[in-house]
Structures are given as C-alpha cells and as structure tokens.
Amino acid sequence: MKTYTASITVTLRRAILDVQGKAVENALHSLHMPALGNVRIGKHIELDVQAPDRESANDLVMxxxxxxxxxxxxxxxxxxxxxxSAGVPA
Amino acid sequence: MKTYTASITVTLRRAILDVQGKAVENALHSLHMPALGNVRIGKHIELDVQAPDRESANDLVMxxxxxxxxxxxxxxxxxxxxxxSAGVPA
Structure with missing residues (x-):
C-alpha cells in the first residue's frame, strides 16, 4: 500500500456566470487594481489516498x-x- | 502590454484546523471511501492580468x-x- 497526495481543482464551467468571481473583480477594481479581470473562483482540495498503485489511487479520487x-x-x-515519499513527514 | 493568466491557490496553514476538510473527510468515510483522508480545502482563483512583463504581472497578483x-x-x-497566446480566444 502506498500513500499518494491528490490535489484536486474544482472550477465552475466557463459557460456559467461566476457571481463570486464578479464580486471579487469589482472589489479589486475598487482597490485600484484595474489591470486584473476575468476572475473565476473555484475550490482546491488536497487529500491523502491509500492505494496499491497510481491507477487505483486515481480511480478512487475520480x-x-x-x-x-x-x-x-x-x-x-x-x-x-x-x-x-516515506522520508518526508506529513 | 501582454495578458497573463494567473492561477492562485490559497490554502489554510498546516497548523490551523480545517473544519470544512474534516467534514468532507467524514462524508467520504460515510460514502465507503476509507482510503481517503487528511482532507484540506482551499480556494482556487483564476484571473487575467494586463502587464508589460512577467515580473510586474507577478507583483500585481502578489x-x-x-x-x-x-x-x-x-x-x-x-x-x-x-x-x-494571442491566437487562443479567452
């Protein structure tokens, strides 16, 4: 059994209006940062997986x-x- | 002026208890996925930056x-x- 660390990024589909992103964009412009735009906000999830190999780890996470x-x-x-790697503490 | 796309990942510091991650971990275990654990949840933010070069883009995002x-x-x-790249539509 090996331990894998999975980094998952969940994003809203492009076609869907991102109201949270729009709010952040307006806030950035209010803070005098007009060069930043097209903000999209998603989730980032990190977790550990116990699996015999990479394929089954990927299947579990999927x-x-x-x-x-x-x-x-x-x-x-x-x-x-x-x-x-075994040598690095979690 | 060039356009850069910045991907930003914001995560809770390791020392801080992630209650949202803990809740998701419990939910995964209830769904019969005991191989997944140590869940940490953060934010993923994507935005476009208008800047003359990479360094100033990085400074703006920072x-x-x-x-x-x-x-x-x-x-x-x-x-x-x-x-x-100019050829790819946003």
Whole structure:
C-alpha cells in the first residue's frame, strides 16, 4: 500500500456566470487594481489516498470527485497525484 | 502590454484546523471511501492580468493576494503565471 497526495481543482464551467468571481473583480477594481479581470473562483482540495498503485489511487479520487467533491452539472475538476515519499513527514 | 493568466491557490496553514476538510473527510468515510483522508480545502482563483512583463504581472497578483484574496494570518498562497497566446480566444 502506498500513500499518494491528490490535489484536486474544482472550477465552475466557463459557460456559467461566476457571481463570486464578479464580486471579487469589482472589489479589486475598487482597490485600484484595474489591470486584473476575468476572475473565476473555484475550490482546491488536497487529500491523502491509500492505494496499491497510481491507477487505483486515481480511480478512487475520480470516484470521490464525481460522488461528493464536485457538481458534474456545473463544475469541472482536474486531479494531480503525487506519491508521498516515506522520508518526508506529513 | 501582454495578458497573463494567473492561477492562485490559497490554502489554510498546516497548523490551523480545517473544519470544512474534516467534514468532507467524514462524508467520504460515510460514502465507503476509507482510503481517503487528511482532507484540506482551499480556494482556487483564476484571473487575467494586463502587464508589460512577467515580473510586474507577478507583483500585481502578489499585491492582490495580500490585500484581498488571502488572509495572511491564516492562509498561504501560491501563484502560477502563464502568458496568454494571442491566437487562443479567452
């Protein structure tokens, strides 16, 4: 059994209006930062996975994303897996 | 003036209890996924920056992170910048 660290990014689909992003964009402009725009806000989730290999770790995380972590109607997600080396403390 | 796309990840510092992550972890375990644990939840922010070069783009985004997008007492952030190529529509 190996331990992998998964970084998951969940973002609203492009076609869907991001009201939170729009609010942040307006706030940035009020703070005199007109050079920043087109703000989109999503979630970043990090978790540890116990699995025999990378494929099954990826399958487990994919399953969790579909069932709980994202709303497949409105959101997309991407997964990045990294093996945790034994020498580094969590 | 060039356009850069910045991906910002804002995460709670390790020392701070992540109650949202804990709730998600419990939910995953209830869904029969005991292999997943140590869940931490953060924010993912994407935005476009107009700047003459990469350094000033990075400075602008860093400034926005410190002033608005993150809480420097409790959160860390990382910035990833990519130049937008003119041929690709936004």
């Amino acid at each position: 399953d969790a994303c579909k069932k709980l972590l994202s709303n497949p109607v409105m959101e997309d997600f991407s997964i990045h897996l990294e093996e945790k | 400034d926005a992170c410190k002033k608005l997008l993150s809480n420097p007492v409790m959160e860390d952030f990382s910035i990833h910048l990519e130049e937008k």
